[in-house]
Amino acid sequence: MGRDAHFRVWRGDAAGGDLQDYTVEVNEGEVVLDIIHRLQATQAGDLAVRWNCKAGKCGSCSAEINGRPRLLCMTRMSIFDPDETITVTPMRAFPVIRDLVTDVSFNYRKARQIPAFAPPPDLAPGEYRMQQVDVERSQEFRKCIECFLCQNVCHVVRDHEENKPAFAGPRFLIRAAELDMHPLDARTDRREFAREHQGIGLCNITKCCTEVCPEHIKITDNAIIPMKERVVDRSYDPLVWLGNKLFRRRRD
Incomplete structure (x- = not known):
């Protein structure tokens, strides 16, 4: 009635x-x-x-x-x-x-900036093989319907217009994380790209993006936090730092 x-x-x-x-x-x-x-x-x-x-x-x-x-x-x-x-x-x-x-064109501009999936050069289409656990890990992020609710609720984007040039937002940070986790992606610069061009350091993991996702993707816990950890390991691990210093000295 x-x-x-x-x-x-x-x-x-x-x-x-x-x-x-x-x-x-x-x-x-x-x-x-x-x-x-x-x-x-x-x-x-x-x-x-x-x-x-x-x-x-x-x-x-x-x-x-x-x-x-x-x-x-x-x-x-x-x-x-x-x-x-x-x-x-x-x-x-x-x-x-x-x-x-x-006008959500901001999101499409950010999408175009992400380097595409790069398969191994020695494998032809049809020869790709992955473990099921790797399929399931990246499949969660592929459920994204690009409603941009996560982008909208993210205060880094929502409350600070000046951040938009430097910050990709949660939707595209999970895309970067998905590709970085992909065992068949041959690129090795995903973490550096997330730090230098996507502004992953601006995210303070309030989890508001996860709360509004209609596909129930665990954006923060399963994508952004692991990506942040890998970026930090790459940038600040003392052994990596020492190796870089020695390598540069030897090369010079």
Whole structure:
């Protein structure tokens, strides 16, 4: 049986905007994206929202619901109190285009900077062999749907615009970690790249990215912390440091 729900939806564009109030019908089993679509159909035909699959697999409908980054299509209306006002706003870390749609091109620029997978030169496609444990370890990170909720909630990106040139964000740190863990990736500079070009040192592992991941990827524990440890081992291990000094002296 249907009921009415009170929504506050951010309306505006890059020049500014504000929250507008709506009362919208809600039916059993619906998600927030259903209500946004009903709002478009009945009261706000020009409301801009990005979506595609409505199945939690495309990552398109990212927004903030009552201040928490979520997928609109995976947030059930049943989790809210019937008398609760539900506030829907665009992701705060990225520039607003219009209404709930943000410009996430920052993320695609960061993706293009990552060196691609480099298979061993002596193996042809079809000859790759991996242990199952290595498959499972990297497979977790491949579940990422690039909703960019982790990027949005990361305070290094969200609260400090000046960090964006130097910091890739959690989504791309797990990509670097995945490739560094991959037994068939022939590159040896992933750790240096994470330190010098992705700004892994700026991450202070608050785990907020893990908390909002709709695919339940353990971004911090399984990717960023191990990558940080490998970067530190490479850079600050006294034996490595001594070996580098001796090697340079011998070479000189």
